[in-house]
Amino acid sequence: MKKTVFAAILFTLTVIILFSCKPEKKWDCFKGTGKSAIKEVYLTSYDSLYIDGQMTVNLIQDTTDYVVFSGGENLLAKIDATIEDHSMTLKDNNHCRWVRSYKKAKITADVHFSRLLKVIFYKGADLFSPDTLYLDTLIISIWSKIGTVDLLIDAQYTAIKLNAATGDYFLRGKSDFNYMYSVGNGNIYTDELQSKNGDIYCNSTGKTTFWISEKVKLKILNSGNVYYRLPKPTIELVKRDCATGEIFPLSD
Structure with a gap:
C-alpha cells in the first residue's frame, strides 16, 4: 500500500x-546542480548593474571589471554576464528551482567593478559589500518582490527606491544626501548612514529609518512609521489625511 x-x-x-x-x-x-565550480567572466567597463536572477551578489570595488560566479557546475552553465550600452546584466536562465534544495541551488556572484552608478533588481537577489564602496553616486532600484541589501558606502548621493518590494534594505556609512522612495511592504534602514540632507517618500506599510543631521523633506502616505536618529533634524513633513504612519525618534 x-x-x-x-x-x-x-x-x-x-x-x-x-x-x-x-x-x-x-x-x-x-538535472542535479552538479559539482561545486567557479566561472569567471571578464568584461568591458560599465556603470549600471542589472540583476535578473536569484543569487547572492557581492560588490567589490576594483580597477578591472569581471565577475566570479560560484555554485553547482550545471547551474553555472546557464548563468550569463553580458554588457550592452554601458550596462551589465547578471541573468539566471535556470528553471525548476523549487525542486532543488536552497543550499544546492545557491549561486554567488562576486562582481568586481571600476565604476558603478546604478543597481537594478528584477529578481529577489541579495546584495552585499564586503568592504566600503567609495562612490560619487549610487542609485538602487528594486523591482523584485523580495530582496535583501546590506551595503557599506561612502558617497555624495545615495538613492534607494522600493517599487512594491518586500524585504530588508540596509545602507551604512556616509552620504551627503540620502534619498528614499518606498512603496509596498519593504523596510529601509539608513540610521547608520550619516547624511546632511535628505528626501523621503514613504507610501509603505514597512519601517523606514534615517540619520540626517540638517534638513529632510518627508512625505508619509501610508501606515508605515518613520524613525529618525537623534539629534532631530529640521523636518518638512507632508502627510496624507488618511495616512496612519507616524514619525518617532529611534530608541537606544
Missing part, C-alpha cells in the same frame, strides 16, 4: 514538472 501511494505521488510530481516547464526546458528539472 505504501509503495503504491509513493508511486502515485512520484508520478503526480513528474507530470506537474513536465507540464509546468516549456518543452525545450522540461528536462532541466531532473
Whole structure:
C-alpha cells in the first residue's frame, strides 16, 4: 500500500514538472546542480548593474571589471554576464528551482567593478559589500518582490527606491544626501548612514529609518512609521489625511 501511494505521488510530481516547464526546458528539472565550480567572466567597463536572477551578489570595488560566479557546475552553465550600452546584466536562465534544495541551488556572484552608478533588481537577489564602496553616486532600484541589501558606502548621493518590494534594505556609512522612495511592504534602514540632507517618500506599510543631521523633506502616505536618529533634524513633513504612519525618534 505504501509503495503504491509513493508511486502515485512520484508520478503526480513528474507530470506537474513536465507540464509546468516549456518543452525545450522540461528536462532541466531532473538535472542535479552538479559539482561545486567557479566561472569567471571578464568584461568591458560599465556603470549600471542589472540583476535578473536569484543569487547572492557581492560588490567589490576594483580597477578591472569581471565577475566570479560560484555554485553547482550545471547551474553555472546557464548563468550569463553580458554588457550592452554601458550596462551589465547578471541573468539566471535556470528553471525548476523549487525542486532543488536552497543550499544546492545557491549561486554567488562576486562582481568586481571600476565604476558603478546604478543597481537594478528584477529578481529577489541579495546584495552585499564586503568592504566600503567609495562612490560619487549610487542609485538602487528594486523591482523584485523580495530582496535583501546590506551595503557599506561612502558617497555624495545615495538613492534607494522600493517599487512594491518586500524585504530588508540596509545602507551604512556616509552620504551627503540620502534619498528614499518606498512603496509596498519593504523596510529601509539608513540610521547608520550619516547624511546632511535628505528626501523621503514613504507610501509603505514597512519601517523606514534615517540619520540626517540638517534638513529632510518627508512625505508619509501610508501606515508605515518613520524613525529618525537623534539629534532631530529640521523636518518638512507632508502627510496624507488618511495616512496612519507616524514619525518617532529611534530608541537606544
